Amino acid sequence: MSTRGVEAEIITELRLGLPGNSSSGEKNEKKKKRVFDEMVNDEGNSSCSGNERKNENTEKMNKAQVVGWPPVCSYRKKLIQRDNTMYVKISMDGAPFLRKIDLGNHKGYPELALAFEKLFDCHGIREALKDADNSEYIPIYEDKDGDWMLVGDVPWE
């Protein structure tokens, strides 16, 4: 009973029109609605290559790129992207086994070098990568033509 009274009060205070309806509402309220509509209803392009995830006020916001939607934990999101796996074989002279590493998991050469160090429990690869002239060892890889190439020449992408 008292709820209904307050409810009635609320109704007289609020505009219950459809979004975008201009009525006795103040200019500011309308502005608020428009910003809100832009943030969410934008058609945008359907390609998933857009990287504008952080900036909520951009016009061209891709629907699929709404920040934090769908509500999948960032922990889980990392796992979903596993279809980009690129496993390559790594061998170290003197090691009895070869190892395999997923290139998709790493974002650049320094990270890759760290991964090598972890896999083989050794140090010096990162330094070798940075300063090839001064170190005893250099990291090399065999490309599809069968040639041995110095790691780091080709851009990571």
Place this chain on the structure above:
Amino acid sequence: MAYSFPVEVLEHIFSFIDSDNDRNAVSLVCKSWYEIERWCRRKIFIGNCYAVTPRIMIRRFPELRSVSLKGKPHFADFNLVPEGWGGYVDPWVLAMGRAYPFLEELRLKRMVVSDEALEMVSKSFKNFKVLVLSSCEGFTTDGLASIAANCRNLRELDLRESDVEDLGGNWLSCFPESCTSLVSLNISCLGSDWSLQSLSALERLVGRSPNLRRLRLNRAVPLDKLANLLRRAPQLVELGTGTFSSELRPDVFSNLSGAFSGCKELKALSGFWDAVPSHLPAVYTICSGLTSLNLSDANIQSSDLVKLISECQNLQRLWVFDYIEDSGLEALAESCKNLQELRVFPSDPYAMEPNVTLTEQGLVAVSEGCPKLESVLYFCRQFTNNALFTIAKNRPNLTRFRLCIIEPRTPDYITLEPLDAGFGAIVQNCKELRRLSLSGLLTDRVFEHIGTHAKKLEMLSIAFAGDSDLGLYHVLSGCKSLRKLEIRDCPFGDKALLANAAKLETMRSLWMSSCLVSFEACKLLGQKMPRLNVEVIDERGPPDSRPESYPVEKLYIYRSVAGPRLDMPAFVWTMDEELALRLS
């Protein structure tokens, strides 16, 4: 009263009282009971680390053995809370290190933990037993090395879903040979590249832990190592495998199968990264004993899923990708009559078109076939009011219902109406509902239903819903048991919030982002309610650089006896008397 028992007797009686609510009730009976209770309380749960300070906790409860803390709001899981917002455990560890030398257990969720804090934990508490870091971040394997090296009686180390920087260095070998007390080890969140030395350190650790009951491995542990580990720990009750793929060799398979059949106590299985379907039968021998199966890290398709699940007649909990499809869920409904909890995750959440046939039919089938179903998390792309009516009718015993229709504002795909009536049926029929997440096209009407019927609802998540402040008003004025409310992208503004300001003190917290609450209203709320921290989170710059009527980006309101916090980053402002004076 002169007739009360001696203190020792009361203490003894209180020692049987475990639940926080009961303990809190006991402490309200009278002053002497308050005093006795506070000296003998051993366990505390703090749902919001900023609601209270370490000093206040220590002053009231001088003899704690177990502390649980939660930091960031839930929406931090979806990247809605900017980096650097807060939730630092270091000041707590510092204070507890001095006050609680006998602390045994520390459980943290969504907090920022430094390596220094971990080192301090490992050195301050001689009898430290349990460390659970759930969705935490800020530490590296060096911090873990301190824990391993210094905690002589460690029983549990659980890093579930935390973000750990892996610096290599083989921290597992820091567990001394004399450490044989491990009961639970969860390292499933760690990286996928490990040296052979780390793997053998793990094997040795498992081998010398006769009490090990829960072991969750990370992706780095290859399949051919799993059999060895299982043979060293046949007493396991819960297992998370490492990577479940390898070249198919018959000897690997039979070795693995044999190892699994030796684990007669296994009740829970998870892991299965990169699972190759032909390897799955290796676990068949233990399936009938399983009560929990988590396949949400595995790319297994429907038919293989069905084969596996149909072996697990006693399943109570299933987490799975939507690869299971409607057909798989129908099979689940047939085989698993004890199912209590179902979570179906999206395999391709950003695809415009559905990649699998998972619709409302699947969930309806499970609601029909599984009489004990009470907890649901379901991601899909279409739903109808009728399906919701059916689910509500079939399962009035639901306690947790989280439905996520992937495209925001999707209507009933048959009638094109909002899903108000469907969710209304859920809250009306499911009288024990404690947690609800809404999605799809929803008007203020659904909130009217929720406010009227959801009297036991404790946590509500709303996104892209409602028409006006009336929606928020219904929730705040109607939901008696509401503790946590999180809202994003809804047209809720100042009026409902200000009209229900007192309600906010009865709740743990309210999160609103991309809504229509003005800076002016935030200031007003902060001024009027000194026991609320009203935090404006806005990465566009200081809120007073825009007109007061402009909506704030994000708003986090929580009750607190600690006053405004002092560790805020540049993009967070607490609305209080001081701020109002400074800005006026």
